[in-house]
Structures are given as C-alpha cells and as structure tokens.
Amino acid sequence: MTNTPMIRMASVDKHFGELHVLRDINLEVASGQVVVVLGPSGSGKSTLCRTINRLEPIDSGTIEVDGKELPAEGKALAALRADVGMVFQSFNLFAHKTILENVTLGPLKVRKASKSDAEKNGLALLERVGIANQRDKYPAQLSGGQQQRAAIARALAMKPKVMLFDEPTSALDPEMVQEVLDVMTTLAADGMTMLVVTHEMGFARRAAHRVVFMSDGEIVEDAAPDAFFSSPTSDRAKDFLGKILTH
Amino acid sequence: MGVIVEQFPLYAQGFLQTLRICLFSAVGALVLGTILAGFRVSPVPPLRMVGSAWVTVFRNTPLAVVLFAVAFGLPELGVNGSYFYFGVIGLTFYTAAFVCEAVRSGINSVSAGQAEAARAIGLTFSQSLSLIVLPQALRTVVPPLGSVIIAMIKNSAIVGAFGVGGDLFANGVQLTSAQGYAAGAVLIGVLLGYLVLTIPGGILLGVLERKVSVAR
Numbered sequence: 001m002t003n004t005p006m007i008r009m010a011s012v013d014k015h016f017g018e019l020h021v022l023r024d025i026n027l028e029v030a031s032g033q034v035v036v037v038l039g040p041s042g043s044g045k046s047t048l049c050r051t052i053n054r055l056e057p058i059d060s061g062t063i064e065v066d067g068k069e070l071p072a073e074g075k076a077l078a079a080l081r082a083d084v085g086m087v088f089q090s091f092n093l094f095a096h097k098t099i100l101e102n103v104t105l106g107p108l109k110v111r112k113a114s115k116s117d118a119e120k121n122g123l124a125l126l127e128r129v130g131i132a133n134q135r136d137k138y139p140a141q142l143s144g145g146q147q148q149r150a151a152i153a154r155a156l157a158m159k160p161k162v163m164l165f166d167e168p169t170s171a172l173d174p175e176m177v178q179e180v181l182d183v184m185t186t187l188a189a190d191g192m193t194m195l196v197v198t199h200e201m202g203f204a205r206r207a208a209h210r211v212v213f214m215s216d217g218e219i220v221e222d223a224a225p226d227a228f229f230s231s232p233t234s235d236r237a238k239d240f241l242g243k244i245l246t247h
Numbered sequence: 248m249g250v251i252v253e254q255f256p257l258y259a260q261g262f263l264q265t266l267r268i269c270l271f272s273a274v275g276a277l278v279l280g281t282i283l284a285g286f287r288v289s290p291v292p293p294l295r296m297v298g299s300a301w302v303t304v305f306r307n308t309p310l311a312v313v314l315f316a317v318a319f320g321l322p323e324l325g326v327n328g329s330y331f332y333f334g335v336i337g338l339t340f341y342t343a344a345f346v347c348e349a350v351r352s353g354i355n356s357v358s359a360g361q362a363e364a365a366r367a368i369g370l371t372f373s374q375s376l377s378l379i380v381l382p383q384a385l386r387t388v389v390p391p392l393g394s395v396i397i398a399m400i401k402n403s404a405i406v407g408a409f410g411v412g413g414d415l416f417a418n419g420v421q422l423t424s425a426q427g428y429a430a431g432a433v434l435i436g437v438l439l440g441y442l443v444l445t446i447p448g449g450i451l452l453g454v455l456e457r458k459v460s461v462a463r
Contacts, residue, residue, distance in 0.1 A: 055363055073290050075371060082369025092364035096383050106368035109378065151364075158368055 004067040006031045006193045012061030023217040034188045036204040037197045039214035045197045053084045085155030085163040091147040093139035100135040125153040145176030162193040250428045251436040261418035275339035280346025305344035334406040342399045349391040353384030393452035415440040
C-alpha cells in the first residue's frame with residue numbers, strides 16, 4: 001500500500017479572462033475515496049473537475065494523478081486521460097456510433113484490445129448499467145438516463161483508476177435521475193475512486209466519504225457529509241444549504 | 248448543330264480529357280483539403296499557420312496565376328513533368344484551399360462535447376478527428392463540398408486553355424478558330440459536355456447527402 005493520493009491538486013489557479021475561477025485550490029483524493037463537490041453555480045466546481053484530466057488547462061499550481069504530474073498536450077496526456085474516466089453533464093456519447101460501439105471504441109483504439117474482448121467486456125458493462133438490450137441503438141434513440149448510463153459504461157470500459165463526474169444528472173428529467181445515481185452508488189460501493197460534481201444532496205449523504213464545498217472559486221469547506229450537512233462552519237455554506245434544503 | 252454530330256469524336260476526346268483532369272484534381276483536392284483543415288484546427292501552432300497560409304495564398308490568387316506559377320515555378324525547383332501534370336497540381340492546390348474551408352466549417356459544426364469525450368477516453372488529436380469529428384462533419388460538409396467540386400469542374404476549362412489542351416474547352420476553341428465552325432453551336436456542344444459532368448455530379452451529391460444524414 002502506498003500513501004500516494006489518487007488526485008492531488010496544489011496551489012491551483014485559473015482565470016477565464018478577468019474572472020478568477022479557481023483560487024489556490026488544494027485538494028487530495030485518496031484511492032477508493034468518493035468526494036462530492038458542492039457549491040452554487042459559477043463557483044468553479046465544474047472547472048475544477050475538468051482541470052483534472054486537463055480538458056481545462058490551469059494557469060499555475062500542480063495537478064497529479066496517481067503520483068504523476070499532468071503532462072502537456074500530446075501522447076502522454078492521452079495515455080493519462082485513458083486512466084481517468086469522465087462523465088459529462090450532456091452525456092456526449094458519439095452520435096454516429098451505436099451504444100456498443102461507443103463502449104468498445106476506447107478499448108479498441110487506445111488499449112488495442114481485440115474486438116472479441118472489447119465486445120465481451122463492453123456487453124458486460126452495459127449489462128451492469130442495465131442497458132444491454134439497447135446495444136445496437138444510436139444514442140439519440142435512448143432516453144437521457146439510458147444515455148448517461150451508457151456514458152458511464154463507456155468510461156468504465158477503459159478500466160480507469162479514477163472517475164470524474166461533471167454534474168451527471170443535471171440534464172436529466174427528474175424520473176431518470178435515480179437510475180443514474182443507483183449506478184454511481186454501486187460504483188462507489190465497489191471501491192472506485194470518484195470525484196463527483198453534483199447538486200444531488202441525497203447522493204452526497206449516502207455515498208460520499210467527503211464533501212467539498214466551493215464558492216467563488218475557493219474551497220470553503222472540506223468535511224464528512226454528516227458534519228457538513230448538520231453543522232456547516234462557513235456562512236456561505238450555511239446560506240447555500242439554507243436555500244436548497246428549505247424547499 | 249451539325250458540328251456536334253460531325254465532330255463527335257473530338258468532343259468525346261475532349262470530354263475524357265476534362266474528366267481525367269477533374270478526377271485527379273478532385274481526389275487530390277479532397278485529400279489535401281481535409282489534411283489542411285486538420286492542420287487549421289490542430290493544437291500545434293506551426294501546423295495551424297501552414298493551414299491558414301495555404302488558404303490565404305490560394306484562395307486569393309486567380310487560378311490562371313496559380314497555374315502559371317506552378318508551370319514555371321516547379322521546373323525551377325527541379326520538378327519536371329507534362330503540362331497535364333502541372334495543370335492537375337495547380338487545380339488541386341487551388342481547390343484544396345476551398346475544400347479546407349468547407350471541411351473546417353463542418354468540423355466546427357460538430358459539438359465541442361464530442362471532441363472532449365473523445366479526448367477524455369484517451370484518443371489522440373488525430374484519432375479524435377478521424378474517428379469522431381470528421382465522420383460527423385461529413386453531414387454538413389457535403390453540400391458546400393459539392394459546390395466546390397462543381398466549381399472545380401468548370402475551372403478545369405482554364406487548365407485546358409492554359410496549355411494542357413485536348414479538353415472540352417480547348418477542343419471547342421480549336422473547332423471555332425482552326426476549323427471555322429460557328430461559335431454558338433460549338434459552344435452549346437461544349438456546354439453539354441460540362442453539364443454531363445456537373446448535373447449527375449449534383450444528383451450524386453444529393454444521394455450522398457441523404458445517405459450520410461441517415462447514418463447516425
């Protein structure tokens with residue numbers, strides 16, 4: 001066993017023009033840990049998530065994944081991204097490929113797996129997220145919840161060390177949120193390292209080991225879910241929780 | 248109209264020469280233009296510069312000047328060949344600039360999330376372009392590419408007139424100026440020859456457009 005954190009961010013800063021979206025971010029996620037990032041919109045939580053596989057470059061600071069600093073754009077970065085699964089708010093399934101092709105593309109092209117292995121593993125994953133019967137359909141033919149579960153299967157097909165979820169249920173109809181959260185909860189219970197940006201407080205309470213609260217580009221609180229929800233220390237967190245828990 | 252029947256072999260020969268020029272140039276321009284479009288959206292600044300420079304130079308230069316530069320410039324650089332060869336190179340280089348911009352507009356029409364998802368599973372830039380973005384760009388690219396290729400077919404007349412010879416237009420000129428046929432009738436024949444290329448080309452593109460729009 002090593003003590004190397006799966007994700008380590010140190011003194012990370014980022015601007016979008018004038019806007020200071022990430023301010024001196026320091027965050028470590030241990031292997032097997034599930035961290036939920038909460039915060040009002042515009043607080044920088046999605047940006048934080050996207051910097052970890054360098055979909056957003058940072059201005060200064062360091063980010064390490066499994067002890068390795070993020071490389072610059074190129075082959076090394078592609079190799080690192082293959083180990084970091086990502087699930088997007090808008091699913092982003094490959095529109096011109098079937099569900100099974102979506103799930104097998106990465107293993108075939110990046111991992112150089114054989115077609116039979118990729119399909120066997122892909123089908124098992126689709127089975128696991130409950131949409132194996134949709135394998136030959138195109139993404140547009142699926143419901144949002146099914147698409148997001150397919151997107152999770154696509155990320156898992158790469159056998160990632162860590163999974164990033166960028167508001168995975170925010171674009172879903174309410175009745176479809178639960179099916180996606182169920183898949184994520186199972187994944188968390190299986191020991192996957194996860195960083196989840198979400199507004200789902202139920203998921204944070206149930207599945208998270210830690211809650212990180214962001215506001216105005218800063219990490220304001222970093223606590224266990226129980227402690228955070230029952231006794232937030234900062235005014236900004238109290239204000240945030242007051243707004244979402246009263247309705 | 249008798250000229251079209253009487254001189255049919257010359258028309259047919261001209262048609263085949265035009266077809267040859269167009270086939271070589273179309274394949275060359277589509278391949279080169281797509282590569283240039285890849286350059287223009289690449290994360291590597293020098294490649295982007297090559298792409299934009301190419302488009303700026305060839306899109307803003309009259310085709311006749313491009314052909315002149317190729318035919319007199321390449322031999323200076325030690326590249327020798329027939330006028331046919333130079334004509335095809337000139338038309339390819341020129342048309343590739345327009346193909347590049349049409350393909351680039353198609354690339355920009357694919358949502359950024361598709362390329363992000365491709366990169367997020369570890370595909371390299373060129374894999375993400377060729378496996379994810381370009382196949383989806385094809386849908387929007389077919390109509391403007393069709394216009395570019397049809398313009399190229401008509402531009403092949405300039406290549407013929409430039410000294411390659413033996414194509415539809417050059418043979419038409421020969422019939423009027425050397426053999427004394429009435430220009431109007433000769434040109435109608437020439438025009439028919441081009442229409443035989445462009446109209447089925449347009450229909451073919453329509454079929455292709457429907458096909459790629461379904462395949463998703």
